[in-house]
Amino acid sequence: xxxxxxxxxxxxxxxxxxxxxxxxxxxxxxxxxxxxxxxxxxxxxxxxxxxxxxxxxxxxxxxxxxxxxxxxxxxxxxxxxxxxxxxxxxxxxxxxxxxxxxxxxxxxxxxxxxxxxxxxxxxxxxxxxxxxxxxxxxxxxxxxxxxxxxxxxxxxxxxxxxxxxxxxxxxxxxxxxxxxxxxxxxxxxxxxxxxxxxxxxxxxxxxxxxxxxxxxxxxxxxxxxxxxxxxxxxxxxxxxxxxxxxxxxxxxxxxxxxxxxxxxxxxxxxxxxxxxxxxxxxxxxxxxxxxxxxxxxxxxxxxxxxxxxxxxxxxxxxxxxxxxxxxxxxxxxxxxxxxxxxxxxxxxxxxxxxxxxxxxxxxxxxxxxxxxxxxxxxxxxxxxxxxxxxxxxxxxxxxxxxxxxxxxxxxxxxxxxxxxxxxxxxxxxxxxxxxxxxxxxxxxxxxxxxxxxxx
Amino acid sequence: xxxxxxxxxxxxxxxxxxxxxxxxxxxxxxxxxxxxxxxxxxxxxxxxxxxxxxxxxxxxxxxxxxxxxxxxxxxxxxxxxxxxxxxxxxxxxxxxxxxxxxxxxxxxxxxxxxxxxxxxxxxxxxxxxxxxxxxxxxxxxxxxxxxxxxxxxxxxxxxxxxxxxxxxxxxxxxxxxxxxxxxxxxxxxxxxxxxxxxxxxxxxxxxxxxxxxxxxxxxxxxxxxxxxxxxxxxxxxxxxxxxxxxxxxxxxxxxxxxxxxxxxxxxxxxxxxxxxxxxxxxxxxxxxxxxxxxxxxxxxxxxxxxxxxxxxxxxxxxxxxxxxxxxxxxxxxxxxxxxxxxxxxxxxxxxxxxxxxxxxxxxxxxxxxxxxxxxxxxxxxxxxxxxxxxxxxxxxxxxxxxxxxxxxxxxxxxxxxxxxxxxxxxxxxxxxxxxxxxxxxxxxxxxxxxxxxxx
Numbered sequence: 082x083x084x085x086x087x088x089x090x091x092x093x094x095x096x097x098x099x100x101x102x103x104x105x106x107x108x109x110x111x112x113x114x115x116x117x118x119x120x121x122x123x124x125x126x127x128x129x130x131x132x133x134x135x136x137x138x139x140x141x142x143x144x145x146x147x148x149x150x151x152x153x154x155x156x157x158x159x160x161x162x163x164x165x166x167x168x169x170x171x172x173x174x175x176x177x178x179x180x181x182x183x184x185x186x187x188x189x190x191x192x193x194x195x196x197x198x199x200x201x202x203x204x205x206x207x208x209x210x211x212x213x214x215x216x217x218x219x220x221x222x223x224x225x226x227x228x229x230x231x232x233x234x235x236x237x238x239x240x241x242x243x244x245x246x247x248x249x250x251x252x253x254x255x256x257x258x259x260x261x262x263x264x265x266x267x268x269x270x271x272x273x274x275x276x277x278x279x280x281x282x283x284x285x286x287x288x289x290x291x292x293x294x295x296x297x298x299x300x301x302x303x304x305x306x307x308x309x310x311x312x313x314x315x316x317x318x319x320x321x322x323x324x325x326x327x328x329x330x331x332x333x334x335x336x337x338x339x340x341x342x343x344x345x346x347x348x349x350x351x352x353x354x355x356x357x358x359x360x361x362x363x364x365x366x367x368x369x370x371x372x373x374x375x376x377x378x379x380x381x382x383x384x385x386x387x388x389x390x391x392x393x394x395x396x397x398x399x400x401x402x403x404x405x406x407x408x409x410x411x412x413x414x415x416x417x418x419x420x421x422x423x424x425x426x427x428x429x430x431x432x433x434x435x436x437x438x439x440x441x442x443x444x445x446x447x448x449x450x451x452x453x454x455x456x457x458x459x460x461x462x463x464x465x466x467x468x469x470x471x472x473x474x475x476x477x478x479x480x481x482x483x484x485x486x487x488x489x490x491x492x493x494x495x496x497x498x499x500x501x502x503x504x505x506x507x508x509x510x511x512x513x514x515x516x517x518x519x520x521x522x523x524x525x526x527x528x529x530x531x532x533x534x535x536x
Numbered sequence: 537x538x539x540x541x542x543x544x545x546x547x548x549x550x551x552x553x554x555x556x557x558x559x560x561x562x563x564x565x566x567x568x569x570x571x572x573x574x575x576x577x578x579x580x581x582x583x584x585x586x587x588x589x590x591x592x593x594x595x596x597x598x599x600x601x602x603x604x605x606x607x608x609x610x611x612x613x614x615x616x617x618x619x620x621x622x623x624x625x626x627x628x629x630x631x632x633x634x635x636x637x638x639x640x641x642x643x644x645x646x647x648x649x650x651x652x653x654x655x656x657x658x659x660x661x662x663x664x665x666x667x668x669x670x671x672x673x674x675x676x677x678x679x680x681x682x683x684x685x686x687x688x689x690x691x692x693x694x695x696x697x698x699x700x701x702x703x704x705x706x707x708x709x710x711x712x713x714x715x716x717x718x719x720x721x722x723x724x725x726x727x728x729x730x731x732x733x734x735x736x737x738x739x740x741x742x743x744x745x746x747x748x749x750x751x752x753x754x755x756x757x758x759x760x761x762x763x764x765x766x767x768x769x770x771x772x773x774x775x776x777x778x779x780x781x782x783x784x785x786x787x788x789x790x791x792x793x794x795x796x797x798x799x800x801x802x803x804x805x806x807x808x809x810x811x812x813x814x815x816x817x818x819x820x821x822x823x824x825x826x827x828x829x830x831x832x833x834x835x836x837x838x839x840x841x842x843x844x845x846x847x848x849x850x851x852x853x854x855x856x857x858x859x860x861x862x863x864x865x866x867x868x869x870x871x872x873x874x875x876x877x878x879x880x881x882x883x884x885x886x887x888x889x890x891x892x893x894x895x896x897x898x899x900x901x902x903x904x905x906x907x908x909x910x911x912x913x914x915x916x917x918x919x920x921x922x923x924x925x926x927x928x929x930x931x932x933x934x935x936x937x938x939x940x941x942x943x944x945x946x947x948x949x950x951x952x953x954x955x956x957x958x959x960x961x962x963x964x965x966x967x968x969x970x971x972x973x974x975x976x977x978x979x980x981x982x983x984x985x986x987x988x989x990x991x
Binding site: 242272331339370396399455515 | 571573697700704711727731732733747749761764766767768769787788792794801802803805808812814818822825826829830832833835836837840841847857858869873875876877878880902906909910914917967970974978
């Protein structure tokens with residue numbers, strides 16, 4: 082037994098495979114990939130040329146090739162599809178679970194998508210896929226699969242097992258069997274364990290659990306993830322407006338959702354747009370990074386104008402320049418902290434959450450506490466270590482305190498506003514807000530200095 | 537059928553429950569909480585006083601109360617435990633799955649933990665829990681459970697079903713049945729579906745899949761999450777150094793791991809230490825935020841020293857002050873982008889990753905491209921819109937270019953170094969690195985200005 086197959090893959094292995102492809106050595110390729118997990122083969126294909134990849138896919142069993150395609154990254158997949166004719170694409174896609182099939186079809190143009198589906202041999206699959214394609218990609222309907230076992234409440238255990246047998250080939254993983262009435266409305270669930278332990282003639286009606294958590298087709302995938310996490314569900318049934326059972330979502334799909342949403346948030350915070358990886362091309366990475374850097378640069382240029390506006394005062398009191406970075410950086414740091422906490426609490430909202438007013442007051446109190454402590458510390462350093470006159474220490478301290486309050490307010494309000502308009506609130510912790518805080522901070526700093534220092 | 541029970545919970549419901557507790561109305565409490573999911577009851581308890589919570593826990597069925605305790609947040613749990621005697625704590629904990637039991641016991645002091653385990657009535661459970669407590673908390677051993685179904689390869693289906701029946705009460709969720717030899721070494725797995733579809737006398741040896749992915753007890757939980765995600769596993773068996781099957785990890789535990797690691801990264805980026813939520817106390821939030829703000833402030837104070845050092849030059853050329861925020865902010869933004877991409881690629885490392893040298897060259901090229909474009913843009917604005925002399929535009933442009941290169945280098949190197957020493961690389965995208973970049977940027981900016989402007 083191989084503990085974890087992935088650890089066996091090496092550059093040597095890759096080279097021997099390429100050698101086999103070059104020599105069109107079908108037997109060697111099939112043998113050396115036999116039993117290797119599809120996810121690992123997909124990782125190997127990412128390292129091969131397009132022609133080599135397609136040669137390998139065609140060399141393998143059709144079902145295995147379909148499973149490999151599911152694991153490929155989107156860019157590779159699009160390039161592979163471009164090389165294949167529509168009937169061949171269809172022959173792979175119709176072997177996939179309906180949710181994966183729909184995801185892959187979404188990578189094709191609308192006309193090509195329809196052509197590919199038209200080539201499906203499996204009528205049921207094409208109906209299922211067409212149904213799934215109607216839903217928004219990031220809702221419960223968009224991530225659910227049509228493959229699941231449903232049992233009528235009037236069946237007995239033996240009828241249910243026969244249904245499982247009938248569906249066995251289509252439904253790979255069975256977590257629960259969903260129980261429906263004659264109108265296909267969801268009534269509850271019964272675990273496979275219960276089916277095994279019950280007598281053959283036991284009626285489903287007598288053993289099913291009526292307390293089932295289901296989600297509507299239109300629910301946002303992030304909310305679905307939250308529910309599955311909260312209730313430790315391994316799968317969740319999806320129902321339409323009339324409570325008719327239309328699909329199921331399994332926890333392995335949700336794991337991807339959680340990971341992707343987290344990566345999205347981190348990229349938003351870092352000021353990187355789109356789903357970019359370190360391995361993407363220099364041009365792609367620059368395209369994702371430059372616009373956000375430009376926002377920062379434009380902010381910096383506006384900042385130059387603000388400071389220029391106070392140039393007379395600055396000329397009289399040159400030390401003011403020294404504390405520009407302190408004020409700007411603290412504003413940025415406070416803003417990011419405040420907005421991150423709000424973003425996090427938005428993601429795990431509950432009915433018992435504090436009212437917006439209470440949250441503001443609390444954020445305000447935290448800011449006052451942080452601001453007072455930091456301002457006092459800075460005053461001490463500026464006056465007693467750096468040796469500036471007390472009024473200048475007070476100026477820097479008061480400015481810092483005001484900037485902390487202001488940045489905290491901006492950091493609290495911005496994600497709430499973005500969220501209200503359906504925009505990912507995580508961008509409130511990104512370069513845009515930092516830049517805004519910088520500019521506000523500069524204005525407050527110089528304004529207070531003009532007042533207190535009589536410039 | 538209730539679509540999702542959580543939506544029913546309201547402040548009115550909470551008040552009626554509190555009224556029931558006040559009147560010691562056991563029947564009312566039991567009736568109104570009957571069928572409500574444990575996770576929801578836990579959310580209700582978070583809103584009640586400690587005395588009220590304990591009253592409710594004692595009013596409910598012991599098993600349900602144990603399930604509620606698992607869902608409580610750690611702070612509430614510690615307060616509840618402080619009010620209960622050790623025998624009562626034991627009576628709850630021994631009803632939990634071994635992994636949850638071990639997690640909760642880890643919240644107690646060492647002596648109390650041992651006392652509580654000594655009160656267990658269930659010998660098997662105390663052995664399991666003692667075994668689990670030996671492993672590091674964030675390894676496979678630390679998150680696995682001892683509840684799983686194992687079948688000897690020599691058994692037939694009916695023997696296996698008898699084992700499932702015997703274990704039915706202990707093992708809530710069965711995904712796979714693990715197949716072992718006489719020395720309890722892992723050989724493979726067989727799905728519950730296959731058991732149902734096979735004849736009663738079929739031998740396990742003939743139907744099990746030998747290609748099972750397992751993880752060793754010492755594997756980091758994040759790596760386990762990566763493997764389960766990559767291979768779409770709903771559960772993974774955990775083996776010791778001799779390939780003996782010692783536990784299993786289910787995907788719902790992994791979902792929590794992924795979520796927690798993501799939150800940790802975001803908090804590290806935002807400069808917030810510890811697992812803090814918006815709902816925590818003002819003192820707790822300040823404690824988590826202030827140290828990071830202080831780093832920024834100390835950085836700002838050092839920055840003041842650097843600028844002070846160049847005060848003579850600044851006096852001669854006061855406009856230099858205006859572009860301090862531009863240079864500092866761009867350095868910070870570039871650094872965060874670069875480090876976030878590295879952190880992300882570290883999380884999904886593969887054997888085919890580029891060598892460190894190649895990654896540096898690539899990062900360098902991206903920085904050169906971004907730097908040239910931004911510097912040229914800034915030069916144009918400074919000279920043609922703001923009307924400064926060309927040599928000053930060149931100064932700001934060159935300084936900006938150098939800062940982009942430097943910040944990019946720091947953003948690439950820092951997470952790699954942190955990762956090498958086993959520190960969470962995400963803190964490289966936080967306040968510490970931004971502050972360092974600010975200081976380096978200021979030095980480079982003024983250094984170049986002194987040279988080019990002959991100050």
